[in-house]
Every structure is written in C-alpha cells, then in structure tokens.
Amino acid sequence: MREVLAAAHDWHLRRIPFGLATVVASSAGSITGPGDLLAVDPTGDVRGGIPAGCVESAVLDAAAETLRTGRARLARYPVGDDGPWPARPGCAGIIEVLLRRVTADHLTARSLAALAGPDPVAVATVVGGPAPFAAELILGRDRTEGTLGAADLDGWAADQAAELPAGAAVRRYGHRPGVRVLFQVAPAAPQMLLFGATAVAAALARIGADLGYRVVVCDPRPAFATVARMPDAHEVHRAWPHRMLAATPVTPDTVLCLLGHDPRYEIPLLRAALTTPAGYLAVLGSRATHEARLAHLRADGVPEAQLARLRAPAGLDLGGRRPVETALAIAAEVVAWRHGGTGRPLSGLTGPIHAARSSDLPAAAAR
Structure with missing residues (x-):
C-alpha cells in the first residue's frame, strides 16, 4: 500500500491522472482483503497489486480502462467454482473492486495523501446503495472534507470511523440493501x-x-x-x-x-x-x-x-x-x-497461513 500511496503522491504533484483499483470485499481466501490497492498511470506504470494473482491482470486491465473512460464502477470477480478465474483450494469466492480515475483536482487524490500522512484519518467511500456512487468523506483529527451525499449519512460515517480498528472494512447504513460504505482507517503511524x-x-x-x-x-x-x-x-x-x-x-x-x-x-x-x-x-x-x-x-x-x-x-x-x-x-x-x-517456519505449522481479514462478503455468497 505504501508503494501506491507514494506513487499517487508523485503523480498528484506532477498532475498525472491514474487509474485506481481498491479491493472493497473478498471471500476468496484471506490473502486478499479490503483496502488492497493497484494503480496505473497513462504510460502503463503499475504500482501496488491485488494479492489474489488469479485476477490481478484483469483488475489491471479494468483500471486502465477506467483511466481512459473516467467511469467509476464496482467490478465483481468470481474466483473458482464456475467463475472464469481458477482458484487454489480454499480460495474460491468473490472479489469486489472499486475502479476510479484519479486526477490532480479529485478528492480521491487528497484522501490518498491523507492516508499516507502521519496523522490519524479515516476515508469513507460509497460503494453501493441509494447514495452518490464513489462519493467520499475524509475524516481527519482536525478537518472533514467531502460528503457522502446526506448529513445523516455523514454523521453515521463519522461515528463508524471512530469505532473501527485500523484497516479497511465495509459497513451498511440503513436497512438492506442500504448504503454500502468502504472505510479505510489509518491510525497515527507508530x-x-x-x-x-x-x-x-x-x-x-x-x-x-x-x-x-x-x-x-x-x-x-x-x-x-x-x-x-x-x-x-x-x-x-x-x-x-x-x-x-x-x-x-x-x-x-x-x-x-x-x-x-x-x-x-x-x-x-x-x-x-x-x-x-x-x-x-x-x-x-x-x-x-x-x-x-x-x-x-x-x-x-x-x-x-x-x-x-x-x-x-x-x-x-x-x-x-x-x-x-x-x-x-x-x-x-x-x-x-x-x-x-511465532517466528517459526510455516512449513512446520498447521492451520491457516493468514489470519482472516475483514469483509462483508460471507463465504456463502460465493456459491
């Protein structure tokens, strides 16, 4: 993530637009999770990546397309079972990815800069439901910027951000389907x-x-x-x-x-x-x-x-x-x-390699 944020800062300073892919949710194993980032500039320079390598090339193509068209969208990648992307044992599921074009004047550029900074911050982004798609709200210690489209939704997002641990997760506002909001929470850097x-x-x-x-x-x-x-x-x-x-x-x-x-x-x-x-x-x-x-x-x-x-x-x-x-x-x-x-070789241990990561997609949703 640090590589993407550093590249985004450099592109922002040089006013270079780029395509940004953000994992919203995943039930395809534990290696890929909310908040994973991939970015590509107009020359094809790629930073970051999606740990689920089976869909990484497809996500890159989608991010490059979004850079050209400017149309923000949510892409779903079925992995394993009957989906077009094969999966290793235990990695079948669905990966959801938010695709956006980021320009120097875009709020997303400022939200990425805030996430890379030393101060605690949370960024809330609408990824579904009856609210402006991809609307963003930056919730910093001393400032708030942007809106999710309604004052009550912004207030709810601020309350959620104050309670969430560091990392990324999706929460819903209102009754289903409700508004789905991706939260990216960065505490003060240790x-x-x-x-x-x-x-x-x-x-x-x-x-x-x-x-x-x-x-x-x-x-x-x-x-x-x-x-x-x-x-x-x-x-x-x-x-x-x-x-x-x-x-x-x-x-x-x-x-x-x-x-x-x-x-x-x-x-x-x-x-x-x-x-x-x-x-x-x-x-x-x-x-x-x-x-x-x-x-x-x-x-x-x-x-x-x-x-x-x-x-x-x-x-x-x-x-x-x-x-x-x-x-x-x-x-x-x-x-x-x-x-x-434990500090011990993984080859000598049993059980999951990675701890489960937060996601609002239950495993059953992949079947």
Missing part, C-alpha cells in the same frame, strides 16, 4: 526509534518505513547523523539519545532499538527506555556484552521486571551477518511481535 546511525540502522529504517512506521534515527556524532546516510528515515537527529528520548512521546506500539555501541550513552539510554511503555525494546550486541549491560543496570537499581523487557540480542535467528541481514532479522521479530506470530 514510531520506530533507532539509536545509533549505523549501517544496520540505515537498512532497518528502509524496512521500517515500508512496514508503516515513522522512523526516527538519533546519534550524537555529526558525521553519522545525516539525512544522506539515513535517506529512508523520516527524522534524523544529532543529539544525546537519552535526552532526545526524554522529549519524545512513547506509546505501547513504539519500536525502540539501540543499534550503536557507544558507552557514553548506552546505559543512560537503557535506563530511560525501560521506564517507557515501548512495546518492542531491543539491543544489538553479543550475549557477553548484554550480560555486562545487565550487571550495570542491576547495580543502578533497575528492577528485574524491567530488565526482562529487553530483547537481546535483537532479532530472530536467521543466520545472517551483513547489516541488511541483521536489519531483516530485527524487522522479522518486530513483525512477529506486532501480529502475534
């Missing part, structure tokens, strides 16, 4: 705080940004704490880490990693970090180095319950040594922590 502007930090910043984190890198060394060295970080600070952390809001979804090996700030930073509610708190270094850290922190009176929060050495055991491999190991552990994964 923070990834990286202390130590190392090669591992540069690689992890890139991965963290792709995972949807707002990445902040901090290092007191002027030669290392530069935007040129950390191009994918949203912020780069030259400061003492423990002092910067004291002025930074930290929440339970914050990722905090100590990636440097500077004894001047390591212990003060860890003492400060262990008093925060950061959900993921990790440190690079050997086991012997970490034991020395723990001894120092115990001597400073840090309770064992707090010390137990430290993940050290940081990351999953992937066997790599290069900076990018170390960053990948840390990112893998972050993803497992964030989504409740």
Whole structure:
C-alpha cells in the first residue's frame, strides 16, 4: 500500500491522472482483503497489486480502462467454482473492486495523501446503495472534507470511523440493501526509534518505513547523523539519545532499538527506555556484552521486571551477518511481535497461513 500511496503522491504533484483499483470485499481466501490497492498511470506504470494473482491482470486491465473512460464502477470477480478465474483450494469466492480515475483536482487524490500522512484519518467511500456512487468523506483529527451525499449519512460515517480498528472494512447504513460504505482507517503511524546511525540502522529504517512506521534515527556524532546516510528515515537527529528520548512521546506500539555501541550513552539510554511503555525494546550486541549491560543496570537499581523487557540480542535467528541481514532479522521479530506470530517456519505449522481479514462478503455468497 505504501508503494501506491507514494506513487499517487508523485503523480498528484506532477498532475498525472491514474487509474485506481481498491479491493472493497473478498471471500476468496484471506490473502486478499479490503483496502488492497493497484494503480496505473497513462504510460502503463503499475504500482501496488491485488494479492489474489488469479485476477490481478484483469483488475489491471479494468483500471486502465477506467483511466481512459473516467467511469467509476464496482467490478465483481468470481474466483473458482464456475467463475472464469481458477482458484487454489480454499480460495474460491468473490472479489469486489472499486475502479476510479484519479486526477490532480479529485478528492480521491487528497484522501490518498491523507492516508499516507502521519496523522490519524479515516476515508469513507460509497460503494453501493441509494447514495452518490464513489462519493467520499475524509475524516481527519482536525478537518472533514467531502460528503457522502446526506448529513445523516455523514454523521453515521463519522461515528463508524471512530469505532473501527485500523484497516479497511465495509459497513451498511440503513436497512438492506442500504448504503454500502468502504472505510479505510489509518491510525497515527507508530514510531520506530533507532539509536545509533549505523549501517544496520540505515537498512532497518528502509524496512521500517515500508512496514508503516515513522522512523526516527538519533546519534550524537555529526558525521553519522545525516539525512544522506539515513535517506529512508523520516527524522534524523544529532543529539544525546537519552535526552532526545526524554522529549519524545512513547506509546505501547513504539519500536525502540539501540543499534550503536557507544558507552557514553548506552546505559543512560537503557535506563530511560525501560521506564517507557515501548512495546518492542531491543539491543544489538553479543550475549557477553548484554550480560555486562545487565550487571550495570542491576547495580543502578533497575528492577528485574524491567530488565526482562529487553530483547537481546535483537532479532530472530536467521543466520545472517551483513547489516541488511541483521536489519531483516530485527524487522522479522518486530513483525512477529506486532501480529502475534511465532517466528517459526510455516512449513512446520498447521492451520491457516493468514489470519482472516475483514469483509462483508460471507463465504456463502460465493456459491
């Protein structure tokens, strides 16, 4: 999704129209779900994709056609059974896709920019029923833009958006058939705080940004704490880490990693970090180095319950040594922590590969 939003922003700045396909609902397995995006510009440059590869080419063709005609519509793709698109076992169903042409002056361009921004926002879009088709309402923390066509519908959408979790889902307003509304809800981007502007930090910043984190890198060394060295970080600070952390809001979804090996700030930073509610708190270094850290922190009176929060050495055991491999190991552990994964090979597990995704299309609707 980040790739599509970044491309949409670039096309918007250059006033290039594009075709946009948004998955509204799916009962065809769990890999495709509401909110998946595919976009194509007039040259055929494609960004994003529909994870259900069996219909991806058809969706691309439809998005390109919508770019040419400008006619917004809802397309339905029956997968498996008697439909034209074959399905793997367990993936039969129907995929619904909203197709729109987006221009620089279109409200959709501003809604995509809002979804890509750092602030919490919800975008409501009419996808069916007695209301203007594809009408949009942007519900931000400090502003509202657009309308779904009626004040009562807008008020209901605002109430729904306030209760929905992050992600995308369809809700109905009124008795069936009612008005079907697609909600895309983006909370404030969680923070990834990286202390130590190392090669591992540069690689992890890139991965963290792709995972949807707002990445902040901090290092007191002027030669290392530069935007040129950390191009994918949203912020780069030259400061003492423990002092910067004291002025930074930290929440339970914050990722905090100590990636440097500077004894001047390591212990003060860890003492400060262990008093925060950061959900993921990790440190690079050997086991012997970490034991020395723990001894120092115990001597400073840090309770064992707090010390137990430290993940050290940081990351999953992937066997790599290069900076990018170390960053990948840390990112893998972050993803497992964030989504409740085991970190074990899928080949050794049973049951569904992916957790079920929200959809208003019951499985029975596909038959």
